[in-house]
Amino acid sequence: MQRLMLTFYCFILSFFMYAEPSIMVGAECTNEYLPLLRGKRVALIVNQTSLAGGKHLPDVMVQNDITVKKVFAPEHGFRGNADAGESVTDGKDSKTGIPIISLYGKNKKPTAEQMKDIDVIVFDIQDVGARFYTYISTMHYAMEACAENGKEMIILDRPNPCDYIDGPILQKSFKSFVGIDPIPLLHGCTVGELARMINGEGWLSSQPRTCKLTVVSVKNWKHKQPYSLPVKPSPNLPNDRSIALYPSLCLFEATDVSVGRGTHYPFQILGAPDKKYGTFTFTPKSLPGFDKNPMHKNKPCFGTDLRETNLPKGFTLSYFLDFYKKSGAGAAFFTRPRWFDLLMGNSKVREDILKGKNEQEIKAGWKDELDKYKEIRKKYLLYK
Numbered sequence: 001m002q003r004l005m006l007t008f009y010c011f012i013l014s015f016f017m018y019a020e021p022s023i024m025v026g027a028e029c030t031n032e033y034l035p036l037l038r039g040k041r042v043a044l045i046v047n048q049t050s051l052a053g054g055k056h057l058p059d060v061m062v063q064n065d066i067t068v069k070k071v072f073a074p075e076h077g078f079r080g081n082a083d084a085g086e087s088v089t090d091g092k093d094s095k096t097g098i099p100i101i102s103l104y105g106k107n108k109k110p111t112a113e114q115m116k117d118i119d120v121i122v123f124d125i126q127d128v129g130a131r132f133y134t135y136i137s138t139m140h141y142a143m144e145a146c147a148e149n150g151k152e153m154i155i156l157d158r159p160n161p162c163d164y165i166d167g168p169i170l171q172k173s174f175k176s177f178v179g180i181d182p183i184p185l186l187h188g189c190t191v192g193e194l195a196r197m198i199n200g201e202g203w204l205s206s207q208p209r210t211c212k213l214t215v216v217s218v219k220n221w222k223h224k225q226p227y228s229l230p231v232k233p234s235p236n237l238p239n240d241r242s243i244a245l246y247p248s249l250c251l252f253e254a255t256d257v258s259v260g261r262g263t264h265y266p267f268q269i270l271g272a273p274d275k276k277y278g279t280f281t282f283t284p285k286s287l288p289g290f291d292k293n294p295m296h297k298n299k300p301c302f303g304t305d306l307r308e309t310n311l312p313k314g315f316t317l318s319y320f321l322d323f324y325k326k327s328g329a330g331a332a333f334f335t336r337p338r339w340f341d342l343l344m345g346n347s348k349v350r351e352d353i354l355k356g357k358n359e360q361e362i363k364a365g366w367k368d369e370l371d372k373y374k375e376i377r378k379k380y381l382l383y384k
Contacts, residue, residue: 026156026216027052027124033216037066040119045072049126049231057124058096068098069118074138075104109141120152126233127191129162130247132178132343140180144204147211155215157192159227161243164314168366170345179345186247186315196380222383235290236266244311251320254340255333258301262287262294271303277326280305317359
């Protein structure tokens with residue numbers, strides 16, 4: 001019996017000795033950033049993903065007597081429940097009374113007036129690794145506002161759940177809110193690393209072209225290590241599968257094909273009101289918490305179910321090329337060609353598709369620029 005008990009205790013001890021330590025996101029490293037904020041007037045850029053040990057970051061700040069003057073809210077709002085593209089209004093947080101100012105709509109960048117009564121902006125939002133996911137555009141504009149107004153920027157870093165490097169580099173003439181910096185579609189950085197790159201490469205349009213920047217790093221995580229999000233980062237990315245498919249399926253938003261908005265499986269199913277696209281069926285509905293006015297609302301759609309398929313390792317054009325061929329519509333398949341180009345960061349990909357090139361041929365067109373980006377990226381990595 002004693003031998004059994006000794007074996008059991010040895011097993012428990014070895015388990016704890018060799019178990020990987022849990023990941024600590026930047027927001028949980030309060031001993032690093034709270035001292036930097038004491039005595040300062042703080043603005044937060046946060047949403048529903050801004051959690052520290054299960055507590056919302058504004059609550060953590062208030063409980064630690066940090067002077068939070070305002071919250072800047074990104075796309076989808078402070079609580080993350082606004083639809084994609086829906087206007088986000090100013091207001092007050094009902095729990096803390098902190099004023100909320102929208103950074104989505106006409107006012108995408110904090111104004112000099114809004115920056116006047118603060119000393120530092122703290123950015124803590126979960127990204128998903130794709131250039132067109134607009135939280136990193138909000139971060140870029142906040143960095144510009146800090147540079148222009150002599151304020152400090154602190155990034156509370158989080159892991160990248162879609163940690164790949166792929167896709168074309170954004171061309172300058174295709175700069176928009178769904179792509180500001182010359183990075184690939186999948187950038188392979190955390191927001192902290194990306195902020196360091198923006199600063200280091202002088203990509204800000206402000207004078208000066210850099211801001212005072214501090215990154216509070218993630219602990220016990222490294223690149224290529226899987227990371228499952230505890231909270232969905234936006235209404236239509238409800239799980240790990242949707243996040244993995246999002247970079248490849250978002251291109252369909254420039255077509256008449258639904259990505260499943262208005263269902264419980266957005267960015268996991270594809271279809272349109274035409275039987276030529278497949279035998280799988282779904283009907284988009286007004287669905288609070290996901291999408292209140294989805295494409296093809298109340299119309300049966302036919303297409304493909306990706307909920308049980310193997311996930312792509314990064315970015316693939318295979319889904320898009322498949323539907324493009326099934327459509328038989330040629331250029332008319334792109335119902336919003338300019339939007340497709342903005343998402344891709346150039347017009348060449350669309351032009352290559354129209355020329356009948358396959359995925360391998362199209363990807364070869366961005367290999368050289370991607371290799372150059374990888375060398376730039378190495379300078380700013382925090383997690384090897």
